[in-house]
Amino acid sequence: MDIRAVNDLSFEEFVNIFGNLVEKCPIVAATVWSERPFGSFTALEKAIHDFIDHLPQSGKEGLLRCHPDLAGRDLQRGTLTQESRVEQVAAGLDALGSEEASRMERLNDEYKQRFGFPFVICARMNDKATILHQMTERCQNEPALETLRGIEEVKKISSLRLHSIILVDTPRL
Numbered sequence: 680m681d682i683r684a685v686n687d688l689s690f691e692e693f694v695n696i697f698g699n700l701v702e703k704c705p706i707v708a709a710t711v712w713s714e715r716p717f718g719s720f721t722a723l724e725k726a727i728h729d730f731i732d733h734l735p736q737s738g739k740e741g742l743l744r745c746h747p748d749l750a751g752r753d754l755q756r757g758t759l760t761q762e763s764r765v766e767q768v769a770a771g772l773d774a775l776g777s778e779e780a781s782r783m784e785r786l787n788d789e790y791k792q793r794f795g796f797p798f799v800i801c802a803r804m805n806d807k808a809t810i811l812h813q814m815t816e817r818c819q820n821e822p823a824l825e826t827l828r829g830i831e832e833v834k835k836i837s838s839l840r841l842h843s844i845i846l847v848d849t850p851r852l
């Protein structure tokens with residue numbers, strides 16, 4: 680797929696293809712579509728990041744709350760989105776030992792209790808050891824800083840998802 684093909688997409692097609700760049704937040708793609716034509720994929724990526732950065736605090740927290748727990752119930756029940764499942768499996772979160780699993784569950788709960796939104800990290804840029812380490816460290820942060828940390832991770836996740844879509848020769852186009 681090239682950027683010209685992207686610029687030719689209807690609203691429905693665009694949201695269909697890019698609607699989960701930010702987990703369960705198709706509003707991001709729905710908003711960014713209006714900014715066509717994009718000069719490059721970098722410009723599309725920037726439009727997505729700018730939309731996220733300009734959200735008010737409540738919107739940033741809302742985005743974070745749309746993310747599933749890492750190694751949580753959705754992974755166990757098979758109810759993750761396809762994107763999230765691939766990312767969590769890539770980080771080895773489907774193969775935790777029982778001690779690791781209970782540690783992650785405890786840290787997920789502790790984090791949510793402290794900040795009011797789930798711990799978010801770009802799983803494809805980490806593995807289970809670095810995720811557990813980051814969870815422990817970031818639990819110590821101030822809430823305002825932690826919203827920003829989480830949002831930086833959301834942007835990394837969206838960029839990797841965008842690059843995966845670009846690399847795949849989408850048969851719909």
Ligand SMILES: NC(=O)N[C@H]1NC(=O)NC1=O
Binds near residue numbers: 799
């Ligand atoms: N909670 C959380 O970080 N979730 C995610 N991270 C990631 O890379 N994919 C996700 O669904």
